[in-house]
Amino acid sequence: MANLETDLYSVKDKMYAAADCIIFGFEGGRIKLLLFRRRVEPLKGEWSLIGSFVRLDEDVSEAAKRVLKEITGLENVFMEQLKAYGKADRDPGFRCLSIAQYALIQIDEYDGELVEKHGAHWFDIDEIPDLVLDHNQMVQDALERLKQKARYQPIGLNLLPEKFTIPQLQQLYEVIYQKELDSRNFRKKLLSLKVLIKLDEKDKTNSRRGAFLYKFDYKTYHELEKFGYNFEIS
Amino acid sequence: MANLETDLYSVKDKMYAAADCIIFGFEGGRIKLLLFRRRVEPLKGEWSLIGSFVRLDEDVSEAAKRVLKEITGLENVFMEQLKAYGKADRDPGFRCLSIAQYALIQIDEYDGELVEKHGAHWFDIDEIPDLVLDHNQMVQDALERLKQKARYQPIGLNLLPEKFTIPQLQQLYEVIYQKELDSRNFRKKLLSLKVLIKLDEKDKTNSRRGAFLYKFDYKTYHELEKFGYNFEIS
DNA sequence: ATAATAAATGTAAAATGTACGTTAATTACA
């Protein structure tokens, strides 16, 4: 009996593991997703998230960083694990887990040439084509996560340049939440959080008057965080 | 060049995948964690989360359910993926990913005999022993998730019996948040959410007067959810 | 000079959160 059980528990099957990246950007007031053509069979050539098999000697998060750098040239961007996708039949070819990670990047900073070379393309999130396997589901889950998380943590800022205007930030929140916000209340709430640094520069791309540029004060933010400070934009 | 790249992308290493369960209960005003003695080498006999290798033909979530049922006899309990743990060196023996899932159970409903038989034991979360591999980290992460999630979703209720009193629920929130709550404000806030059904019964285990029992109104809750209703207990 | 445009500011009412004190129901036991 004991032996039987031991044997049962010891069933060890090996499988593949993939790291797939949901790469979001923000441009022209829209959230964008970077997709590319799948490089391996089956389904080679179909639109797919950017991903790679995880190698035996690398961390899952490293695998994601590796592939992100390879395609976009970017390092040190915001990236966070979304979740693992582990349905037995998710890949028709062979058993393969995927650990999905989402990245938020400043869309103007990536290496366009590299992206071009890998056949990658930015899609508006309202116009995402059919993707391989369960990748559409991953994108939906990542958007949901972004929506939830942006409310209580300043992660959305990773989609904007270091210097940004309040109207820009509002526009970002409006597309994330998919609803309009009152500009007066938005500004008031935001400034009350005391984590923005007003600069002496203006951005005049959107108006004659120009809007003041701000930077996020991460230092103060992390200080306040320790005391249970609540960043919340609703 | 193209071939080289194709080869590079095609590096496919197989590895093991484990499903580990962080099983929380609530008893005597404390959050408890169910641990057992590891059944496989290496580290056989050490305290460990309950887990199993994922088999080739089963979903990751199924693996977690399988092992949970095996040890506690429980089915249909609240269980949710926490995250995947994918450090290359997390298991000294061989490359093994773990997909951690946390479960919230009513501690009185599990099969004590089964648990006994598997050498499992409930630990107060303040008295968790050293666990194998990165399991202590998993527990910390799961507690953090519980703390975050309980604030905006009524998942804590899964730790209580179907019928519970308001003081019981408050006690639960107090241990989750690790801070005292004002009983008058807690009650007011909770009842204002309009998702509790007051019963005609009282629970007299904690006082002479007895406290009225309530049930959570999942039906109404799910209705309200559709309209962007916000369950929030802070 | 003026028109056009988005940025920035203000304010009053409503809703929610916070900090308290008091009363109510029940049982053990004097």
Added chain:
DNA sequence: TGTAATTAACGTACATTTTACATTTATTAT
């Protein structure tokens, strides 16, 4: 039998935050 002890339940006043809404400001193209 009534009184003390104990937790449950309720209420209120004040502070804070959210919401709804209108006007002024800075700038440039004409």
